[in-house]
Amino acid sequence: MTPPLETGRPDLAVTLAGVPLEHPVLNASGTFDALETARRFGAGALEPFPFAAYVPKTVTLEARAGNPPPRVTETASGMINAVGLQNPGIAAWLDELPLLAGVPVPVVVNIGGSRRADYLEVLRRVEARLEVHDTDLPRVIGYELNVSCPNVGGGGLAIGTQPAETARLTAAARALTRRLIIVKLTPNVTDIVAVARAAADAGADAVSLVNTLRALVLDPQSLTPCLGNRTGGLCGPAIKPVALRMVWEIASALDVPIIGMGGIVSGRDALEFVACGATAVAIGAANFTGPEAPLRIVAELAAEMRRRGLTDLAAVRGRALSRT
Amino acid sequence: MSESDDGFVMTGERLSRTVTRLAGRCVTRASKKRSCRAIVSAAPTTGRVCTTAGMAEAPPRSAAAALRGEQACAAAASGSYRVVERRSFGPYALLTVHAPDVAAVARPGQFVMAAVPGPQFHLRRPLSLHSVEGPRLRLLVEPRGEGTRALADTGVADTLALTGPLGSGFPLGDVRAALLVGGGIGAAPLQFVADVLRERGVPVTAAFGFRDEGQARLAAAFEVDDLWVATDDGTVGRRGTAVELASAVGAGPQASVLACGPAPMIAQVGSWAAAVGLTGYASLEAHMACGTGACHGCVVATREGYLRVCVDGPVFPLDLPAATGEPPGGGVEAGR
Ligand SMILES: Cc1cc2nc3c(=O)[nH]c(=O)nc-3n(C[C@H](O)[C@H](O)[C@H](O)COP(=O)(O)O)c2cc1C
Ligand code: FES
Numbered sequence: 279m280t281p282p283l284e285t286g287r288p289d290l291a292v293t294l295a296g297v298p299l300e301h302p303v304l305n306a307s308g309t310f311d312a313l314e315t316a317r318r319f320g321a322g323a324l325e326p327f328p329f330a331a332y333v334p335k336t337v338t339l340e341a342r343a344g345n346p347p348p349r350v351t352e353t354a355s356g357m358i359n360a361v362g363l364q365n366p367g368i369a370a371w372l373d374e375l376p377l378l379a380g381v382p383v384p385v386v387v388n389i390g391g392s393r394r395a396d397y398l399e400v401l402r403r404v405e406a407r408l409e410v411h412d413t414d415l416p417r418v419i420g421y422e423l424n425v426s427c428p429n430v431g432g433g434g435l436a437i438g439t440q441p442a443e444t445a446r447l448t449a450a451a452r453a454l455t456r457r458l459i460i461v462k463l464t465p466n467v468t469d470i471v472a473v474a475r476a477a478a479d480a481g482a483d484a485v486s487l488v489n490t491l492r493a494l495v496l497d498p499q500s501l502t503p504c505l506g507n508r509t510g511g512l513c514g515p516a517i518k519p520v521a522l523r524m525v526w527e528i529a530s531a532l533d534v535p536i537i538g539m540g541g542i543v544s545g546r547d548a549l550e551f552v553a554c555g556a557t558a559v560a561i562g563a564a565n566f567t568g569p570e571a572p573l574r575i576v577a578e579l580a581a582e583m584r585r586r587g588l589t590d591l592a593a594v595r596g597r598a599l600s601r602t
Numbered sequence: 603m604s605e606s607d608d609g610f611v612m613t614g615e616r617l618s619r620t621v622t623r624l625a626g627r628c629v630t631r632a633s634k635k636r637s638c639r640a641i642v643s644a645a646p647t648t649g650r651v652c653t654t655a656g657m658a659e660a661p662p663r664s665a666a667a668a669l670r671g672e673q674a675c676a677a678a679a680s681g682s683y684r685v686v687e688r689r690s691f692g693p694y695a696l697l698t699v700h701a702p703d704v705a706a707v708a709r710p711g712q713f714v715m716a717a718v719p720g721p722q723f724h725l726r727r728p729l730s731l732h733s734v735e736g737p738r739l740r741l742l743v744e745p746r747g748e749g750t751r752a753l754a755d756t757g758v759a760d761t762l763a764l765t766g767p768l769g770s771g772f773p774l775g776d777v778r779a780a781l782l783v784g785g786g787i788g789a790a791p792l793q794f795v796a797d798v799l800r801e802r803g804v805p806v807t808a809a810f811g812f813r814d815e816g817q818a819r820l821a822a823a824f825e826v827d828d829l830w831v832a833t834d835d836g837t838v839g840r841r842g843t844a845v846e847l848a849s850a851v852g853a854g855p856q857a858s859v860l861a862c863g864p865a866p867m868i869a870q871v872g873s874w875a876a877a878v879g880l881t882g883y884a885s886l887e888a889h890m891a892c893g894t895g896a897c898h899g900c901v902v903a904t905r906e907g908y909l910r911v912c913v914d915g916p917v918f919p920l921d922l923p924a925a926t927g928e929p930p931g932g933g934v935e936a937g938r
Contacts, residue, residue, distance in 0.1 A: 359897070
């Protein structure tokens with residue numbers, strides 16, 4: 279869909295918590311589906327694979343029907359969603375896992391839940407499945423614990439807004455796997471550094487942020503909430519300054535690797551997150567502006583670096599930090 | 603390239619092969635139980651080859667799954683296409699777009715996701731295929747909010763970035779006579795339906811309901827031999843709804859009801875059709891973000907649970923949607 283990157287580009291390779299990635303751009307969970315992309319556009323759409331690692335939509339222990347519609351609508355410079363983690367549950371999800379064997383990049387399994395025990399059970403089942411080497415499976419490098427979904431009752435936010443709960447979940451997950459544990463943080467807190475520190479101290483290999491900001495949109499005619507769930511999560515360019523500030527605060531205070539996201543729609547946006555200390559970045563709502571968006575953003579990032587005479591991302595990482 | 607024994611086209615190269623396997627799964631969750639296999643070319647998005655083989659040996663799990671199977675293999679294109687003609691009907695625009703690769707595989711009831719021109723962040727907007735003529739698509743645009751207004755303002759020689767065709771089409775194979783029921787801008791895809799049926803010599807009657815005189819100008823964007831119009835306020839045609847008009851006009855006991863419009867109208871058409879013993883299909887509208895099945899943002903409540911309008915539909919059996927009232931937020935772009 280997009281021409282391959284020009285040769286002679288700057289080195290976009292990064293190492294995320296010990297895992298080498300070809301470039302720093304991942305997809306944000308829930309906004310890109312490799313299988314559906316292949317079904318709609320055919321194989322060519324995944325060549326080259328548009329992301330350096332693939333993060334499927336959040337999976338939970340039991341199937342979830344999700345929230346009543348409408349679930350999405352556009353807002354000024356962004357969008358709001360209240361999907362409510364619709365997914366088939368871990369059993370059905372594992373049945374489909376072999377279909378991801380063709381994904382040529384590492385896979386990060388994003389886990390959600392309403393109780394700590396549910397997250398851990400999902401993680402256990404994935405680990406058990408990966409133990410069995412009889413079929414070819416995707417290369418699962420780790421887990422992203424979604425403790426930050428604003429659109430489900432209990433769990434999610436209830437864990438991610440409390441450093442102590444975040445620490446307990448992270449430590450328990452850490453004990454179950456040697457793969458990466460990435461904790462996905464919510465911006466719906468007063469002190470993001472406290473939650474990030476709790477995760478890092480409990481053994482998280484990285485933190486990812488931000489998930490969406492709790493928000494409300496009214497129907498202009500009826501003056502009643504637009505979404506079926508009433509409130510939803512705001513994302514897109516509107517939240518980029520908030521997300522940058524939070525990445526910047528964490529990078530200033532801690533040494534934990536960061537996957538930055540929130541409103542990235544261009545290569546320059548991605549570079550700004552790196553300048554604030556992110557090792558990798560993720561693309562969410564921008565995927566909805568067209569299937570060409572991810573490769574365009576990677577190409578723009580390379581062009582932006584070339585323009586600035588940067589040979590690799592390490593040269594610019596953390597440039598915005600006030601830490602001495 | 604050689605065809606492997608499991609039905610997938612192999613190119614010999616590992617990436618292509620494995621990715622082809624992903625694409626081969628275009629047969630959907632439900633059809634895993636049937637042995638529908640797809641042959642998808644591993645070539646870039648142009649020149650897609652897509653057929654189904656060994657389909658429908660076992661009965662499909664559900665009507666929705668059957669539709670899904672039907673549409674599963676049509677590969678969509680994505681690109682920028684030139685607008686070659688623009689006609690307006692009051693505030694409504696009928697855009698003709700030169701998009702040979704989309705047109706070649708498009709079927710009545712499918713839609714495209716069109717990018718809103720301009721540099722700001724915008725979700726793509728779902729637009730039904732009003733009709734297809736050779737390499738050209740027609741899109742009927744109602745300016746409901748900022749995004750659709752910008753789309754409606756697209757002029758001749760401008761380019762339009764779009765993705766499609768997407769979604770299931772109307773299954774027209776068994777239709778012997780058709781009653782098309784359209785509500786407002788929702789009538790858009792029924793022109794394509796009428797064109798395909800006319801070509802096959804199937805008798806078509808259309809009953810379109812509009813809000814008022816202004817919206818009824820849309821009727822001029824349609825060429826259907828037997829077209830009836832009603833308005834809510836009686837300013838054009840009969841006074842009443844599309845459903846009242848449809849029941850007054852009728853189309854005989856053999857007719858399939860093919861409906862398209864807002865959810866409350868579809869619910870009315872569904873209960874009327876059930877009451878008089880007719881069956882058919884409805885194309886539903888929804889707020890969408892991706893349009894390609896990834897985000898689960900576009901679901902509709904059905905007897906089978908929440909289904910995605912963009913890939914499980916937009917065409918569903920008339921009796922599938924759960925009897926719900928108007929969604930809390932109203933139409934597309936309510937948030938703007
Ligand atoms: C429709 C939609 C669905 C999402 N689903 C998930 C999800 O299942 N799990 C998750 O961790 N985050 C989910 N997110 C949040 C995104 O992954 C991301 O954190 C957020 O959208 C901010 O990035 P952005 O501004 O680039 O979109 C979802 C976001 C959207 C818009
Ligand atoms: S619009 Fe994203 S799944 Fe339908």
